[in-house]
Amino acid sequence: MTPSQVDARLVGNDPAGAYRLLTLHAPAVAGAAEPGQFVALAVGGPDSALLLRRSFALYTADPDQGLIGIVVAEHGAGTAWLVRAPVGTTLDVVGPLGRPFRLPSAPCPAVLVAGGYGSAPMFELGRRLRALGGAVHLVLGAAAAPRLFGLAEATDVADSVTVRTDDGSAGRRGLVTDGLGELIERTRARQVYACGPMAMLQAVAEVSAACGIPAQVAVEESMACGIGVCMTCVLPVVGADGRSRMVRSCAEGPVFDADRVRWKDVGTLPADVLGAEAMGWH
């Protein structure tokens, strides 16, 4: 699990709906990675004005071939450069980073909920859960069909697949949380895993709580370093001691227990967070 920094050769850059699937040769990373972890890539080349790394959840990690796969949505300058990087480009990769999804000690049915490229970590997670002997029910959602990632692969890793899009261009029109409660009841799921936009994660957290089962969520906060030294990626999380703290999503996360995240307070400084009273002038 210890991360390393490697020069990885880009061996594949293929379209995947609205995204690009980038495959890199990075044995050290592939050998250590677990679902839910991410990698941080330097972007723009040697003379780039883009100083910070870009983070991407690991989609695949094949220790035998030493390959990792990430799913990249073009967003701004860094991802624009990345999705256009020709095969053969050497990319500076740091990873695997962060804490992965925790697997149950005993086999149990689980519901995996993903929004957009948030499905990237779910396929390997699904395989591992089924290897443990638990049923896997996958819920994929997106704004529209092209933003659903991995639909074709879904049935290989899941016992049931539910699809939702905002515009109805694939599956049922609606949100991933529509009917999620029923799905949990029907499948007798004991665990929910989710990855996607914050608003979706919060909704999934609420449904899971209502059903009385735990949810693990992989959050996406803006990160300057990705390795735990800069303190830019924090969000308010309740600790085992009941105290809320500003916690680094790159080091203590990106996977959190949904019931520990103070969803409504993300992006604020709640007065009861440890050390909030000390802020004063600063």
Add this chain to the structure above:
Amino acid sequence: MTPSQVDARLVGNDPAGAYRLLTLHAPAVAGAAEPGQFVALAVGGPDSALLLRRSFALYTADPDQGLIGIVVAEHGAGTAWLVRAPVGTTLDVVGPLGRPFRLPSAPCPAVLVAGGYGSAPMFELGRRLRALGGAVHLVLGAAAAPRLFGLAEATDVADSVTVRTDDGSAGRRGLVTDGLGELIERTRARQVYACGPMAMLQAVAEVSAACGIPAQVAVEESMACGIGVCMTCVLPVVGADGRSRMVRSCAEGPVFDADRVRWKDVGTLPADVLGAEAMGWH
């Protein structure tokens, strides 16, 4: 001669000894260019931290095909990027810039002296001089053979070709100025043209002066804008009125009458330059 700014497609990027020959499709530039002028290229791509354009003398300009050619020596970050630019890259080109070599009104023998990639403008200049009916004698010099550009082509444009290298790896060991005086006498040259490092240009200026014939030299000063607005590229030049001024080598140059350039004072602020007395605290 009026410059334009164009998106030029890189159609060729070929080795040429120690240099790369870059060929660009830039009809507006090709149609207006004359030997001695240069182009300024943006480098590093959209997210580049390299803010300033890089300047290169025009080697070829073919109005019919709309192509221009430049000879690039890898020096720092910008040229490192440029020499690795794949064919098909779109480059932002401004040109043609600066004042070209002036051709004689009547045909006359001329000696063309070039150091390193400084030979780039000499081939088209040689053709034009011979088209006018004057003999052309070309002197090419460099540190070593790989840094001689255009040797193979030299005999097509010149009645005689003299080669000098510091290490003797091609032609005679020595400097382009070795025997230059004799060559001028023997060929009864009435005009010298030169392009290359400042030290070489100064030496050529001295020999020409000693032989009593005029020399035109293309200088190479560090340029921020290349179009005459920033005042970074100046050198002390004596005007027709006998007054010395700090003159822009991008706009009034890069070609100057050698006897007008205050060679020993380049890089200094001579006290008798116009406005030097006004400097005071600034």
Add this chain to the structure above:
Amino acid sequence: MALTSTAVDLATVLAGVALPNPVLTASGCAAAGRELAPYLDPAELGAVVTKSVMLRARSGRATPRMAETPSGMLNSIGLQGPGIEAFLADDLPWLAARGARAVVSIAGGSVAEFAELAGRLAGAPGLALIEANISCPNVASRGQVFACDPAAAADVVAAVTAAADVPVLAKLSPDVTDIVSIARACVAAGAAGLSMVNTLLGMVIDTDSLRPVLAGITGGLSGPAIRPVAVRCVWQVHQALPEVPILGMGGIRSGRDALQFLLAGASAVSVGTAVFHDPSAPARVLRELRADLARLGFTRVSGVVGLAHRDGGR
């Protein structure tokens, strides 16, 4: 604000002067406009801000005068120029003849020099505004920069305002502990508006020659690298003096960059170093700004000026 994208009226008033649009050149980055003619029409810009002119012709410093830095550059020109005489004879008329508005930047080594320059400009053709470049050394105080001392800055502004027949912008340096105090002093002394910011003092050392790269040792840092500092200066001054018109500059390279300055409180912007990267930058920035305002549903430039201070945000 209208949410449908309609035609955007770019007309702006800067320090009481009506301009067709809010995008200008920056002093020292466009000479007197002529050299940019192949790449843009000077008359289509809000105005052309000319290179700081002094009373007498100046040679400028020795070379090297520039060094490229990450996303920026250093310059140490030393205000090379022909002097006010030649400027009035050759440069202003050229701009006027093309229907371009001129913001004339002036620089002096003393209050008297500044005043005389302003006087010489009175009645000059096409003169829209005077920009007093007070980021230059004060001979009287052993080279201390006017813009770094509220009193010295105020003296210059008062003298220039008295001698000028157009509104005066004071151009501030970011190299101060408290830019608001300098701004207050200039406004109290009669400045109709503020130009911010000038370059940051910087230097680069050549690791081969082991000496400073610039002949002048230190130079002015400009370009996108300094944009966050420039936006912060505009923000602070607009917050303290919301009624004072600001001409914002510092690393503007795109319409969105220009929009940041307007949102921070500038009524117009200057595009400087970006011209070296792209000689058509001011015209392009204007195009992009128009498109951005339309995209956001604004119909008037005034609608965005200082908006980031209010909760007009979304």
Add this chain to the structure above:
Amino acid sequence: MALTSTAVDLATVLAGVALPNPVLTASGCAAAGRELAPYLDPAELGAVVTKSVMLRARSGRATPRMAETPSGMLNSIGLQGPGIEAFLADDLPWLAARGARAVVSIAGGSVAEFAELAGRLAGAPGLALIEANISCPNVASRGQVFACDPAAAADVVAAVTAAADVPVLAKLSPDVTDIVSIARACVAAGAAGLSMVNTLLGMVIDTDSLRPVLAGITGGLSGPAIRPVAVRCVWQVHQALPEVPILGMGGIRSGRDALQFLLAGASAVSVGTAVFHDPSAPARVLRELRADLARLGFTRVSGVVGLAHRDGGR
């Protein structure tokens, strides 16, 4: 100096403290060293400069806390940290156990807080130096930053020096009109050396939300973008106070960048934001610096410190 490339002795003395080499981390860019262990050996660096610690635990500000800028970034962390208690219990021992030297950065809202922090650090394991981060707001003067006022800066330095059992570095802000006057005040008050520079105050406005990007509105600008300003600050202070040891920082990303600071007058350097781009940056910078010194024929770091001021240039 020898012209043949021989082995380079990188040992350096910073403010009286012997360090194996002149490359350190920068406060707030390496936490307390632990997170960098996968990428470099903290003990192989000159020292690890720890994140500024305060008396009590601090939550830091709301997010967003960062914004990327051209060749730089803004941060607005708000000194999040566990407080001196936990720092002494968990962080320092970890560094000491690995044989790494610690330069502990401290920050307070009052002179008393600074003094108490220095006292608490007395006798702490592995403590090599204290770096007083005076670029933070002074509660007593309505949030004015200590580093922006010579008197306030001197008060902090005097109190910290009195309470500390190791030499004290005062960390200066570049956001001042006259950094030399602040430097003089700190040295007169007992600072054994100066760390320069801290971040420049900047801001970015989101052109979609039309609001400042940072929850804290303004933030500190760092990275290669500010390097020319940082080198200039080091140059000015070394020129005025050649005997005063300087820990130089600001945009160092390569061995050549580090060399610029040494040539300007720094005895050692901190690598900060570059760590976010390359977690092994401090170790790499050290390697590159060794190679550069060898290439130039220097056998000792002291041979280059301040050299750009003398005509040792070539």
